[in-house]
Amino acid sequence: MNRKILVLCVLVILLSGLAVRLVPASREKYPIGYDNFFHARMAELYSNGVPRTIPWPEERANLYPPSYHLLLAGASVFFGGDALQASRFLLPALSMLLPLTLLYVLAKIKGWREALVGFFLMTFNPFLITAGYNSPEVVGLALSLAAFYFLYKDRILLAGLAQAACFSFSFMAGVYSSVMLLLLLRGKRLKDAALFLAPSAVFLLAWYGSRYDLLYQSTNFFGSKYVFMSLRDWLFLYSPFILGAVIPVLFCSSYRSRFDRFWAVWSVFFLVAYFSFLVTPVLHPWRMPLYLSVGFVMLVSSALRGAKGQALKVLFIVSFTAACIVTVNTVAHSSLTxxxxxxxxxxxxxxxxxxxxxxxxxxxxxxxxxxxxxxxxxxxxxxxxxxxxxxxxxxxxxxxxxxxxxxxxxxxxxxxxxxxxxxxxxxxxxxxxxxxxxxxxxxxxxxxxxxxxxxxx
Amino acid sequence: MNLDKLIPVLIVLCSLAAAASVLSFKGQDYSADYVYIQKTGCDLFLHYKVSRPMTVDVWLDEKDIKRRVMSQEISGEGVLEYFVSSYSGRIRFDVYAGKILKGSERSPYTLYEWVDCK
Structure with missing residues (x-):
């Protein structure tokens, strides 16, 4: 692909992606996504040092991974110390890290055409955009993707460090890790598995171990009934589409390389995890379509290399994107009416x-x-x-x-x-x-x- | 079909369409209408801020007594006062624009307070 066209495409996607995230945020009085109200209050605590406990509504252990709150506390300096205002923009901007990481990984492993398509699909993915308004998991997911890349290149320690950084942003790092660990163990690479887990273990011990005396305070199970009530219609609309039809097709057509195998396993893993909300909500089912989308984008980009059915693939990409754009326009509003x-x-x-x-x-x-x-x-x-x-x-x-x-x-x-x-x-x-x-x-x-x-x- | 040519064109067009679409975002206008009751003994004050003219009906609202004691047009921002005398029970304020709707249509916004002024 012509280098100038490539750079132009990347810039157009990057700037459009930032516009899609930041323009709605800039026009609201409050952050889009009510989780930001929690994150902003946490950032205020962090501006006085790392808190061992969260004081409201009743004092309990601070078990939330610290990195996003530290970043937000730092970013609030540019907003006159107002963490709530900083939270309007920081995470939406950071959510572009995932498409950018994906662009790099696909370019290195597959090629620029696949990378461009993957970058485009992930940038305008409605699940990423909506998650990018309130969930630091989107940063964790980008780091986890980096971990996957290092693992793929057999740079195990770097993969482990990236995954430890992922843990510092999101609890869900444990779930992403399990897919990578599964593949390492399947190849009977026990030493590599230990090396991969070591940095995460050090972080987890440092963060949670120092609070072990407070762990008993929290009750983390809150019933699947709540989750049923929280799932939104649009989530139901997209998920069966991705889960039920597209991934199995891609799975069959792309099951060629180690790369495809990883994302196929990733997709199946999250497919199972998605339906676990019928039993327990601990795996955050409302984020599952986002994790599935990463696998989906990887597989669809990879499938472009095949010569068969090119028109169909292009048609599919365009229609998927059109649906994403429509969805984006219907969901990005502050939750406070x-x-x-x-x-x-x-x-x-x-x-x-x-x-x-x-x-x-x-x-x-x-x-x-x-x-x-x-x-x-x-x-x-x-x-x-x-x-x-x-x-x-x-x-x-x-x-x-x-x-x-x-x-x-x-x-x-x-x-x-x-x-x-x-x-x-x-x-x-x-x-x-x-x-x-x-x-x-x-x-x-x-x-x-x-x-x-x-x-x- | 040459994907190397088609994909960049589609991607650029779709990206620009997405960016253009967000320009239609207005953000929410946070000005909302409201009414609230402030009670001082037997004096009831209905504070209001409404974006269109509305009517306030004041009702003495007990099981055996239901009678409208006042009806007043309101608009903009202000305070409506009602003094309760020789009544003990619930007093209700119905706030509505135009006619009170029936059936499945929206009923008036209703507030109520309890008084003991016998």
Whole structure:
């Protein structure tokens, strides 16, 4: 391929990819993706040194991998120390690391044509774009891809170091590692496997070992029911498409080299992991399509080398991309709606302290009105009081008057808050004596559901 | 079909289309309408900020008493005061634009507070 055309294509994809991520972020008042409210608060803690514990909503061990919060604390310097504002842009920009790493790896292993197609498909992948608004896993995944490359080139120690860096960004490094480890063990390369794992082991011991006395505080299992309710329609739309049809076809047509074999195994592994959410949600099923997409992009790029069915492949790439672009345009908005924002502003000026709300609104509230207490934190992987969390969440999801009465009697909230996306308020109104003191809504042009504040009598 | 020529053209076009599409992003306008009740003894203040003219109906709202005691147009930002006398129970504010809708259409935004002013 002509070098000038190649550079032009890379630049166009890179700049367009950055625009797709940063333009929506720049036009929102708050970060896109509510996890950023947690990350911003963590970065504020890190600006005073590495915290052993997280103080809210109740003190518990800081087990979250530190690298992203350190980076965010550093980046907030450029935003006048405002970590929440820094979080609007840092992670979306960093999410381009994965396509760039993929470009490099494919160029080195397969060739520039394949690299360009892979770079393009990954840059505009809607799962990566949406994950890039709130999940440091996207940086971890790029590092894991680098680890794969070093492993492929038999530079085991470098692979291990890259994977250790991945662990410093994401818990999911453990899952990516297991695929690489599987292949090393399959080749009976025990020494290489040990060398690959050693740097990660050192990091894990240093980070978690130093907090072992605090580990017992956290209850990390929160039930698959929650995950069922959290999965979005668009995820259901794409995943069966990728999982059910495309990957098996690519698997059959590309099963030629060590490279293809790795990504085929990777895809099958995550396919199995994806359906594990029926049993347990610990593997983050809402990110599975992203991991699958990496395998998918690798396989589809590799399949381009075959001479058969070229027109079909091009047609497929174009249609997939068109679907991605449509999806991107429908999902990139702040999770905090204008009525919820008005509600939080109002409640922050009230005298009562204890607020009961669904976890997402609670997370926003804890950041924007930090003087209030809210017993659900958005960092739901580590819940200080599982019973209370479960009681609260069920109150917003189940139509149970008994549960509503139990919660109000046991936890005595000053305010019960329903965001514009919550339901179940009718049960509250019918079950308990409450005053409804605040209502906010937005008509643009259709009127959405109200956000409301209730006060128990 | 020459993929070496076709792929760069498709990629550049699709990338530019994606970049162009984000220019249509407006971001959210965070101005929302709201009403809230402030109670001082038997004085009830309804604070409001609405983007279009609306009507507020005030109801004495108990099992055996349901009567509308006040109806007032509101617009923009302001405070509506209602003094409760010789009544103990729930007082309700219905806020709506135009007619109150029925059936599956949106009902008025409703707030309520309890008073003991007998």
């Amino acid at each position: 204008p009525p919820d924002d008005a509600l939080i502003q109002w409640i922050s000026g009230q005298s009562g302290q204890r607020v009961m709300s669904e976890y997402s609104l609670c997370g926003h509230l804890l950041t924007l009105a930090p003087q209030k207490s809210c017993n659900l934190d958005l960092y739901f992987e580590s819940i200080p009081d599982k019973q209370k969390w479960d009681d609260y969440e069920r109150m917003f999801w189940e139509y149970s008057p008994e549960l509503v009465r139990k919660n109000i009697n046991e936890y005595s909230p000053d305010y019960i808050v329903y965001g514009s996306r919550d339901w179940g308020r009718e049960i509250l109104e019918d079950s308990v004596n409450v005053s409804k003191v605040f209502v906010s809504w937005k008509c643009d042009p259709l009127c959405g559901q109200e956000a409301a504040v209730y006060v128990p009598r």
